[in-house]
Amino acid sequence: MQIERYNEGISLKRSVDSGTDEQRKTVQGIISEVRKDGDAALFSYTERFDGVKLTDLRVTQEELNAGLAALSEEHIAVIREAAENIQSFHQKQQRNSWITTDDMGTMLGQKITPLDAVGVYVPGGTAAYPSSVLMNVMPALVAGVKRIVMVSPPGKDGKLAPVVLAAAKIAGVTEIYTVGGAQAIAALAYGTDSIDKVDKIVGPGNIYVALAKREVFGDVSIDMIAGPSEIAVLADKTANAAEVAADLLSQAEHDAFACSVLVTTSMELAEGVSQEVHKQLELLPRKEIAEQSIRNFGRIIVCANMSEALLAVNELAPEHLEILTENPMEAMAKIRHAGAIFLGRFSPEPVGDYFAGPNHVLPTNGTARFASPLNVDDFQKKSSIIMYSEKAFRANSEKIASFARLEGLEAHARAIEARK
Structure with a gap:
């Protein structure tokens, strides 16, 4: 891995593929076709892109049960425990509606209401991600969403992976459709004969899914436009080089665009990690992907001291941040962006990623400067409650009318004065 010295002028931001004009036009065309032809477009695109000819999109209860039955008791127990951990963590995020009153009889408050319907996109086809099911579904359930719709592209057999179905069954999802790509996003956003539209779409996907989410935003809400995965490790001389290298490679194997960065105060650790990364790469089943990621987006940044290292990490604003220092709590207190x-x-x-409970749907590409992990708030909306008593109204009416006229809105002022 490339080792470099930190300086404040260094650019730590990486270039991320945001789609070509051709890809955007393709996505726009797919969305238009789904809006026009509904299910017929979904069947057509599934045959074209996934190589599968389907006659029905909806996953049956029998298929869900079969997915669960295909797993070992050990794997079922692990998924159940992970789901419980995720549920428990997100329950602590719940907000309550509230109302306050004052001595003039004014009542103000906030009403928390779960979204009516949410669509969850789960990547599929050649891969299976039960963790994506749990991380996107459990906070929606905790928030009180009544209708959760899952979509995922089929494998070559026309079905979803048993482990994905098992996770959906454990999470309690009953409305699942075998469709993926931009066409699935369009169906969730605008509806078809088979799939009723939703209010919000969450979940990761490829560039076509990301571009489709960008296109439909405004007609529905979305969680985020997620980029390739990334990790930063903040470490001092007390860290173990082999462990740090393994952690960097855990992200590099995601895809060729994943980003792995070590920020350290120790040149000795930097050199040790560089050697370990190349040694461990040789033993990875996904060596080719990880090697490309490390070559293009892997960096080791050596800083003069911990203050400089913390500046570098906050500039990176990484999706995942590991702190492997003598006093990690002290360093964590100075992290602003992760x-x-x-x-x-x-x-x-x-x-x-899998088990502790906090959500693994996280802001990428520096957006941790202003964005948060997927959470219960993402599946709820807030309504303000306002009730003035006559006493409070009369005490404030002239001020309100004056403010309205300050903005040149005479009808606003008269709506107040009509009650005087």
Whole structure:
């Protein structure tokens, strides 16, 4: 891996594929066709892109049960425990409606209402991600969403992977459709004969899914436009080079555009990690992908001291941040920008990916400067409650009318004065 010295002028931002004009036009065409032809377009695109000819999109209860039955008791127990951990964590995020009153009889408040319907996109086809099912579904359930719709592209057999169906069954999802890509996003946003539209779409996908979510935003809400995965490791001389290298590679194997960065105060650790990365790469089943990721987006940044290292990490604003220092809590207090923070050598990033409970749907490509992990708030909306008593109205009416006229809105002022 490339080792470099940190300076404040260094650019740590990477270039991320935001789609070509041709890809955007393709997505726009797919969305238009789905809006026009509905299910017929879904069947056509599924045959064209997934190589599968389907006659029905909806997954049956029998298929859900079969997916669960295909797993070992050990794997079922692990998924159940992970679901419970995720549910427990997100229950602590719940907000309550509230109302306050004052001595003039004014009542103000906030009403929390879950969204009516949410669509969850789960990547599929050649891969299976039960963790994506749990991480997107459990906070929606905790929020009180009544209708959760899952979509995922079929494998070559025309079905979803048993492990994905098992996770959906454990999470309690009953409305599932075998359709993926931009066409699935269009169906969730605008509806077809088979799939009723939803209010919000969440979940990761390829560039076509990301572009489709961008296109439909405004007609529906979305969680985020997620880029390739990334990890930063903040480490001092106390860190273990082999462990740090393994953690960097855990992200590099995601895809060729994943980003893995070590920020350290120790040149000795930097050199050790560089050697370990290349040694461990040779043993990885996904060596080709990880090697390309490390070559293009892997970096080791050596800083003069911890203050400089913290500046570098906050500039990166990474999706995942591991802190492997002598006093990780002290360093964590100075982190302003990170999607998820993992403290100490026994909290590597995969602990959060699968099991601990916090959500693994995280802001990428520096957006942790202003964005948060997927959470219960994403599946609820807030309504303000306002009730003035006559006493409060009369005490404030002249001020309100004056403010309205300050903005040149005479009818607003008269709506107040009509009650005087």
